Amino acid sequence: MSTLDDNKILEEYSEKEYEAGFVTEIESDVFPIGLDEDVVRAISLKKNEPEFMLEFRLNAFRRWKTMIEPEWAHLKYQKPKFQDISYYSAPKNMPKYNSLDEVDPELLATFKKLGVPLDEQKVLAGVAVDVVMDSVSVHTTFKKNLEEKGIIFCSISEAIQEHPELVKKYLASVVPAGDNFYAALNSAVFTDGSFAYIPKGVRCPMELSTYFRINQANTGQFERTLIVADEGSYVSYLEGCTAPSRDENQLHAAVVEIVAMKDAEVKYSTVQNWYPGDKKGKGGVYNFVTKRGICKGDNSKISWTQVETGSAVTWKYPSTILKGDNSVGEFYSVAVTNNFQQADTGTKMIHIGSNTKSTIISKGISLGESNNSYRGLVKINPKANNARNYSQCDSLLIGSKCGAHTFPYIESENPSAVVEHEATTSKVSEDQIFYCNQRGLDTEDAISLIVNGFAKEVLNQLPMEFAVEAQKLLSLTLEGSVG
Amino acid sequence: MGKTLLKIENLNATIEGKSILKGINLEIKEGEVHAIMGPNGSGKSTLASVLAGREIFEVTDGHVEFMGKDLLSMAPEERSREGVFLAFQYPIEIPGVSITNFMKAAVSQHREHKGLEPLSPSEFLKLMKEKKELVEIEAKLANRAVNEGFSGGEKKKNEVFQMAMLEPKLAILDETDSGLDIDALRIVANGVNKLKNSENATLVITHYQRLLDYIVPDVVHVLYDGKIVKTGGKELALELEEKGYDWIKKEVQV
Ligand SMILES: Nc1ncnc2c1ncn2[C@@H]1O[C@H](COP(=O)(O)OP(=O)(O)OP(=O)(O)O)[C@@H](O)[C@H]1O
Ligand SMILES: [Mg+2]
Numbered sequence: 001m002s003t004l005d006d007n008k009i010l011e012e013y014s015e016k017e018y019e020a021g022f023v024t025e026i027e028s029d030v031f032p033i034g035l036d037e038d039v040v041r042a043i044s045l046k047k048n049e050p051e052f053m054l055e056f057r058l059n060a061f062r063r064w065k066t067m068i069e070p071e072w073a074h075l076k077y078q079k080p081k082f083q084d085i086s087y088y089s090a091p092k093n094m095p096k097y098n099s100l101d102e103v104d105p106e107l108l109a110t111f112k113k114l115g116v117p118l119d120e121q122k123v124l125a126g127v128a129v130d131v132v133m134d135s136v137s138v139h140t141t142f143k144k145n146l147e148e149k150g151i152i153f154c155s156i157s158e159a160i161q162e163h164p165e166l167v168k169k170y171l172a173s174v175v176p177a178g179d180n181f182y183a184a185l186n187s188a189v190f191t192d193g194s195f196a197y198i199p200k201g202v203r204c205p206m207e208l209s210t211y212f213r214i215n216q217a218n219t220g221q222f223e224r225t226l227i228v229a230d231e232g233s234y235v236s237y238l239e240g241c242t243a244p245s246r247d248e249n250q251l252h253a254a255v256v257e258i259v260a261m262k263d264a265e266v267k268y269s270t271v272q273n274w275y276p277g278d279k280k281g282k283g284g285v286y287n288f289v290t291k292r293g294i295c296k297g298d299n300s301k302i303s304w305t306q307v308e309t310g311s312a313v314t315w316k317y318p319s320t321i322l323k324g325d326n327s328v329g330e331f332y333s334v335a336v337t338n339n340f341q342q343a344d345t346g347t348k349m350i351h352i353g354s355n356t357k358s359t360i361i362s363k364g365i366s367l368g369e370s371n372n373s374y375r376g377l378v379k380i381n382p383k384a385n386n387a388r389n390y391s392q393c394d395s396l397l398i399g400s401k402c403g404a405h406t407f408p409y410i411e412s413e414n415p416s417a418v419v420e421h422e423a424t425t426s427k428v429s430e431d432q433i434f435y436c437n438q439r440g441l442d443t444e445d446a447i448s449l450i451v452n453g454f455a456k457e458v459l460n461q462l463p464m465e466f467a468v469e470a471q472k473l474l475s476l477t478l479e480g481s482v483g
Numbered sequence: 484m485g486k487t488l489l490k491i492e493n494l495n496a497t498i499e500g501k502s503i504l505k506g507i508n509l510e511i512k513e514g515e516v517h518a519i520m521g522p523n524g525s526g527k528s529t530l531a532s533v534l535a536g537r538e539i540f541e542v543t544d545g546h547v548e549f550m551g552k553d554l555l556s557m558a559p560e561e562r563s564r565e566g567v568f569l570a571f572q573y574p575i576e577i578p579g580v581s582i583t584n585f586m587k588a589a590v591s592q593h594r595e596h597k598g599l600e601p602l603s604p605s606e607f608l609k610l611m612k613e614k615k616e617l618v619e620i621e622a623k624l625a626n627r628a629v630n631e632g633f634s635g636g637e638k639k640k641n642e643v644f645q646m647a648m649l650e651p652k653l654a655i656l657d658e659t660d661s662g663l664d665i666d667a668l669r670i671v672a673n674g675v676n677k678l679k680n681s682e683n684a685t686l687v688i689t690h691y692q693r694l695l696d697y698i699v700p701d702v703v704h705v706l707y708d709g710k711i712v713k714t715g716g717k718e719l720a721l722e723l724e725e726k727g728y729d730w731i732k733k734e735v736q737v
């Protein structure tokens with residue numbers, strides 16, 4: 001294992017409640033609740049968008065109206081009332097800052113509480129942070145540095161203004177507006193998100209990271225992320241999230257699209273810590289996300305790594321379309337559910353090119369009365385000669401009221417394909433806990449250690465500083481699960 | 484001899500209503516080595532588990548004092564931090580957790596309990612190296628997950644290594660010799676001997692006199708049907724090896 005500072009992580013044990021449960025008071029410009037074509041138009045107008053975007057949004061909205069919410073996931077929840085949500089909320093008069101000193105101190109205090117390392121240290125560590133506070137991007141660092149290499153890393157709104165040709169070319173090229181219910185909704189009303197473009201042959205010199213935070217009560221958040229890695233380029237993108245506690249369930253329906261051209265590689269890592277609801281299952285974020293990448297060119301690679309500890313309800317399947325020959329798709333996931341949380345997550349690997357390879361490592365951890373499902377599809381198209389897939393889905397149960405479910409779907413239309421699937425379910429045993437107790441660890445620390453060991457293969461995929469954060473989150477999620 | 488470290492009085496314990504320990508009395512002083520022998524199922528491991536705080540056993544009567552404190556009122560992790568170490572008869576696997584990380588967590592808890600500053604990573608690694616050499620375990624073993632895929636002998640050596648890391652006041656070795664080859668037996672016994680000093684004590688549970696040639700006991704007890712039925716010097720172990728347990732069983736019945 002890496003030299004992660006376990007002690008530091010263990011130190012944070014004492015606080016049981018969701019640490020990020022507070023609200024920042026920053027003046028907001030909020031639309032009245034409700035959604036119709038006029039609201040869609042108003043969003044586009046507010047954002048001063050070119051005509052093609054308005055058309056894109058209206059088209060998506062019309063598709064959405066004809067669609068019904070999917071029912072097939074292994075989830076039970078009160079459906080969001082889409083007319084009770086306000087679809088636009090922007091911090092007022094947001095200037096772009098040159099230094100942290102100029103930023104609203106209350107905002108900085110918020111980040112501090114969250115442990116968002118948007119301080120000098122983080123900057124020195126070489127991470128460019130594009131913070132999405134509610135829906136509008138408020139701070140970007142290291143942008144100049146990136147610009148010198150021709151890398152574009154900005155908010156999607158900015159990209160629509162400054163690089164409309166790139167946005168027009170790639171937006172919805174991986175997740176079409178009518179792809180699914182939530183993606184259609186997102187396409188109609190998204191207010192911000194991130195955009196990254198790595199030009200040919202450029203290796204992005206730092207991890208690109210965005211911290212999302214849902215802040216406005218009853219404001220659904222519809223992030224839109226688009227990452228394009230041109231031929232022979234490389235980028236590692238980090239996404240981390242946290243939200244304050246609320247009584248009302250909050251909806252989050254993001255869309256992430258990744259395009260990897262010939263010989264390009266994109267590594268996308270997520271640590272998701274949205275408010276999961278209280279111990280009785282009240283409140284919490286609904287997380288319905290569409291994430292998809294396409295390995296468009298030969299020898300390209302897309303790797304998804306996710307650590308999911310938050311949200312009341314998670315519905316998420318980062319997927320990769322392996323179109324280029326010899327392209328590689330990877331999916332590494334740890335999903336933890338506690339109390340009454342429900343997660344239905346997994347991946348889709350669509351093999352189209354020859355010699356395409358995919359690897360799926362999924363680790364589900366369930367505690368309390370939670371339900372954790374893995375749902376994965378491996379599809380081998382007729383032309384995908386010599387495609388390979390290896391899937392491993394392990395579930396760990398802590399306690400006797402929780403559930404783990406595995407739904408692997410394999411559709412192979414090419415006889416030369418080799419698809420392997422392994423699944424295990426295990427329990428944290430009394431013997432293991434006692435063994436740790438006997439060495440001086442209390443039961444909470446013991447479980448945390450056992451869980452981190454179980455998830456190691458996935459945690460090891462994360463960039464160093466993110467791995468520390470992820471371990472911390474895992475431990476926090478496990479708190480109060482004992483006794 | 485030194486101060487009393489452990490004092491067990493009339494200890495009775497049951498599992499699922501079944502009586503296993505039926506009035507154990509035992510006193511161990513600092514600097515002493517005690518051996519417990521006895522037929523299979525007589526309650527040796529149960530005694531070790533009860534001392535370590537395993538909750539599946541219910542203590543129905545009796546009292547245990549450890550360094551002047553009421554041991555039975557402490558949580559298992561407290562007992563460990565206070566200095567009770569159990570080398571398990573059947574060590575448990577913890578997949579994915581390296582011995583290094585496991586020991587790092589354990590050592591830091593022990594130090595915190597003693598009011599000591601945490602070790603820096605380099606100090607910790609130095610300690611690991613020192614103790615690995617002391618108990619002669621292969622350096623590589625520490626990078627592997629705790630007991631995962633270890634051979635029987637490796638598991639036992641790993642227990643002694645952990646003991647060396649935590650430097651307990653009272654080490655309970657539950658059949659740490661079983662499954663060891665001749666060389667490993669010598670190495671493990673040497674390790675235990677090197678850790679011995681005038682302020683700690685060792686309780687060795689074994690079936691074989693052979694181990695006691697290396698770890699020489701001051702006192703040998705025979706546990707039979709949940710009671711200590713005979714106590715003697717190290718020659719008692721030889722006598723048992725020669726004659727088996729039948730004569731003791733007969734003595735008890737008389
Ligand atoms: N978890 C358990 N559930 C039920 N009975 C148990 C349990 N653990 C121990 N026992 C019973 O308690 C008695 C004593 O067992 P213990 O393991 O203490 O014996 P031992 O002296 O260590 O034997 P051995 O020499 O074989 O290791 C046995 O009859 C055993 O079956
Ligand atoms: Mg035994």
